[in-house]
Amino acid sequence: MEAFTTLDAVAIPIDQPNLDTDQIIPARFLGKPRDMQVGALFHDLRYTPDKAPRPEFVTNMPAYAGAKIVVAERNFACGSSRENAVTVMVDNGLRAFIAPSFGDIFFNNCFQNGALPIRVDAARAGELRRLLHASPGARIRIDLAAQTVTGPDGKIDRFEIDSFRKDCLLKGADEVSLTLSYDKDIKAFEARQRQEMSWL
């Protein structure tokens, strides 16, 4: 997994609260191989039913080209557990998501793919989105080690992240390998459970 350290990049604002993972990647694209899903990002928000790009949608605006950061509204990426919602964004270059809150499953899925979800308060998220609308192509800087987000206005916000998740992201570490280092504990648990819950 690719490590996440710092990211200084163009950011896109997404204003809708509760933007669900069906909007990030509609279900009809999920059964295809990952490399065939890349064009499905925000598909029905980006295109009209007759496949014409909607010029008003941020990812269709040239000024936001090369964006790597999303600043969203509350409960971003709620709904379905589809990990494709993370991978399709990562495959389109988007690796950090800033919002007041996230869907729980999406939040966990990010860490499995070298992507960073950042919770900031609703007022600051709103302010960042306003700044990004006002100056399309404006950049945000994220420093994971320092746990800071620097807005286009130069204001620095510190964010919280679990040290476990932070370490894994900084190293690009794989959770399965880490878990296997606890194999003795897992075996001990299984032996205990065989006694206590023998019907399983």
Added chain:
Amino acid sequence: MAAARTMFEKIWQRHVVVDRDDGYTLLYIDRHLMHDGSAAGFAKLRERNMKLRRPDRGFATPDHYVRSDSRDVADIADPHHRKLVEAIRTNTAESGVTLFDLGDERQGIAHVVGPEQGVTQPGLTLVCGDSHTSTHGALGALAFGIGSSEVAHVMATQCLWQRKPRAMRISVDGELGEGVTAKDVILAIIARIGTAGAVGHVIEYAGSAIRGLSIEGRLTVCNMSIEAGGKAGMVAPDDTTIAYLEGRPFAPKSAEWDKAVAFWRTVPSDEGAVFDRDVSLDAASIAPMVTWGTSPEDALSITGRIPEPSTAPDAAKKDSMKRALDYMGLVPGTPLEQVPVDRVFIGSCTNSRIEDLRAAAKVAKGRKVVIPSWVVAGSGLVKKQAEAEGLDRIFRDAGFEWREPGCSMCVGMNGDTGKPQQRIASTSNRNFIGRQGPGVRTHLLSPAMAVAAAVSGHFADVRKLA
């Protein structure tokens, strides 16, 4: 004396493998349900050259991509989808996971099959690569959905790294009115707390109205915990739970049964256990519900009118209401009962169990649908039971299509989708934009209310049809 603990706390503590200083817990997973979408997890495992740690703890059934009008894999037109349904055969055969395949009457939607087979039990941890895994909490299990990387992690280690969520109790007390079902209860709850109302929490549903629900009803309530933002939802196991499990194929037998029951009796929250949040609703105040917008929180009593954006508390909410009304093609102020419906879908992991079909058939009996309407049973066994009771006859006589088990039109991944601008009354769980196909307008409601719409051609109060 030990401190009073919630049911969630008890199940959590019993499954801790390692507690790290950084607040992360390695949690043991007792049951892993798999479906045709789990092929990604198997692929990740194969990439690492690893085997399933505990195939005996895995149970699989194809549901998302299967056709609702054929049981033959060869009939699946999309080659990628066909490959996924074929992959579940080869993957389970190679790994030793129990499979309920197409053609086996035990096949169905994973969240219908787990409880039906007795795989889901009180006091267990259960995961599946699907957000509606919260359903299984109805039997007093800690059950939640995960992504495909975590699916692979569970396959490899039978564990997951978790940070402990908070506990929330939602109590519904009193008597439910005539025509009011579990679906109306959960829609009323989500309308009350919002679609992000339970983010970061495990919900325990409590109170006399919840205790009075059958297991099928509890499964419906817990199913939509995710639509309230909850990590999981659960109901304390009681006599109803134990009676439901007795004799199920994967439930414990004889001496083990007694041992298991004794344990299950210890699972409910202790008297005086403290929750991080408490919400309560009066059962008598809940009416049959219908959603009007593009989020499950946009739910109204059938006696209501389409809301006016001008009444929104703030500009952002007003804007999102306008967008939702525009997508849904609705005019503020219209009585819900005057909104015409184009199509009806009865099915999904929310409402496709035998009790749902009985409730629907009760309303359908002796009436005729006036719009295309489908019934998709949750499993082959539900379908068989319904046929034994003559429910299929009632549905067919009323003009419903009686189809084969799977997720079908809830998510449309098998091609069962509506047409743009079509308005569908659906017993499923999500009314998201495009959920049932691009441009499709989904309204969530109970099976009885879905039939009321099917025979009326518009939303109708099932209480008036009785």
